[in-house]
Amino acid sequence: MSSRRAIRIHIRGVVQGVGFRPFVYLQAINHALTGWVRNTSAGVDIQAEGEAVQVEAFLTALRNDPPPLASIQSLVHEECQPDGFDAFEILASEARQGDFIPISPDVSLCEDCRSELFDPADRRLRYPFTNCTNCGPRFTIITDIPYDRPFTTMKDFELCPDCEAEYHDPLDRRFHAQPIACPVCGPQVWLETNGERFAEAEAAIQAARQQLREGKVVAIKGLGGFHLACDATNAQAVAALRRRKLRVDKPFAVMVPDLAAASAHAAMTDAEQRLLNSRERPVVLVNRSDASSIVPGVAPGQRRLGLMLPYTPLHELILEQAQAYPLALVMTSGNVSEEPIAVDNQEALERLGSLADAFLLHDRPIRTRCDDSVVAAFQGNVLPLRRSRGYAPYPVELPWEGRSILAGGPELKNTFCLTQGANAFISHHIGDLENYETLASFEDGIVHFE
Secondary structure: OOOOEEEEEEEEOEEEEEOOHHHHHHHHHHHOOOOEEEEOOOOEEEEEEEEEHHHHHHHHHHHHOOOOOOEEEEEEEOOOOOOOOOOOOOOOOOOOOOOOOOOOOOOOHHHHHHHOOOOOOOOOOOOOOEEEEEOOOOOEOOOOOOOOOHHHHHOOOOOHHHHHHHHHOOOOOOOOOOOOOOOOOOOEEEEEEEOOOEEEHHHHHHHHHHHHHHHEEEEEOOOOOEEEEEEOOOHHHHHHHHHHHOOOOOOOOOEEEOOHHHHOEEEEHHHHHHHHHHOOOOEEEEEEEEOOOOOHOOOOOEEEEEEEEOOOHHHHHOOOOOOOHHHHOOEEOOOOOOOHHHHHHOHHHHHHHOOOOEEEEEOOOOOOOOOOOOEEEEEEEEEEOOOOOOOOOOEEEEEEEEOOOOEEEOOOEEEOOOEEEEEEEOOOOOOOOOOOOHHHHHHHHHHHHH
C-alpha cells in the first residue's frame, strides 16, 4: 500500500541566481514529485507531493547536494494537505515587503562558458559577455530583490528567441540566468580613442590588444568598474601609468592568463595556487620569482607581487596568448589616486581622459562599483586584506541574533557593515573617505544594502 506525503519547504541563504530552482525542479522530477517552487524576497518556497520515501529522498538531496554556488542557511519544512498537482512547476517570483535575502557575489567565468567562448561551432564564440547560471555578474548588476532580470541592469536588453528559449528551459544551464546574453541581443564592446569610436566587437578587442602591445595605457570597463591596463613587462608603460595616476609607489595588481604564466613570475604554494584559481579570482599576494619579467616599477621595493587570473570572458579574450602577446598586464583600479573607481562610460571618459590612451567600453550598466579583492594565504587560511569582488556581499554568520546595526568603518580603507538577524553583511571596498566622490559612493552603498 502506497504512502503519500505533502510538505511545504522554506529555504534561506544564497539561493537565488545560483541555479537553485532548476536544481529543485530536476530533483522533483527525478523523485516523481508534483508541486511547485518559486523565489520570494525571503528565499525559496517549495511545495512537494508524492510517495513518502521519495519526498524524504528529495529533502535529503536539497540539504546535502545543492548547486555549487548555493549556500543554505536554513531549511525548514512542515506537513501539509495534498493539493493534487498534476506536475511540478516553477512559479513566478513573489516580492514581499520587508523581507530580505542574501545576494550572490559576482562569480568568475565557469569552465563550460570558457569552452563555449573559444568554440568555433558555438553561437557565443568570442562573445565577451558570455555567462550562465554558474557564473557571471550578480551583485554589481542587481537593483532590487527578488533577483530577477527586471531587477537588474540587464532589463533593457530584450532576449532574442534563442536566449529566450534557454532562459525558460528548466533543463538548460542558462535557465533563469538573469545576465543571459549573446551577440544578437546582449551588450556590445567598442574602443574609443580621441573621443571617437575606433572599432567594435572583436576588432575593438584586437585593437585594444595592439595598443597594449605598443606600450599604451588602456582603460577597460569590466565587471565592477574600470581598470587601467598596461604591459607589466614594459618599464616605460608602467612609469607612464604611475605618473598619470599620481601613484608614487603603491603596488599595482597584475593579471596573467593562467597558472602556468603565474608560475613564471612567482614561487607559489599550493594554497596560493588554489586561491588564484578559485571562483572568487582575487588578487593574491605571492613571493616574486627572480626570473620574473615583470618590471620592478610594478611593485617598487616589494618582494611580493599581487597576481590575479582572468575572471570575465572579456579578460580571457584580452589575455589570449596569441601573436606574441604580453604574459602579464597591470590591472589597477580605474581612478585617480584616492578617488572611487569609475563605473559609467561618460564618467570614465571625463575622469580618466588624462590617464588612458584608449577606452575599451561596453553598454552593460554597472549598478554597484566593486574593486578587486586582495588576499593572502596564511597558515592554511585565507587572509582577506581587501574583501570586495567575489566575496561581497556574502554575509558573515554571527553566533547570535540581534537588532539591526550599521557599522560605519574607518576613514581610510573604508567598508561598512549592516546586520540583520544572525547575518553581518560586510560591504565591498569603498576606499578613503577624504573626498566627496568616495563619500557619495559610501552613502549610496548603504542605501543599496538597506
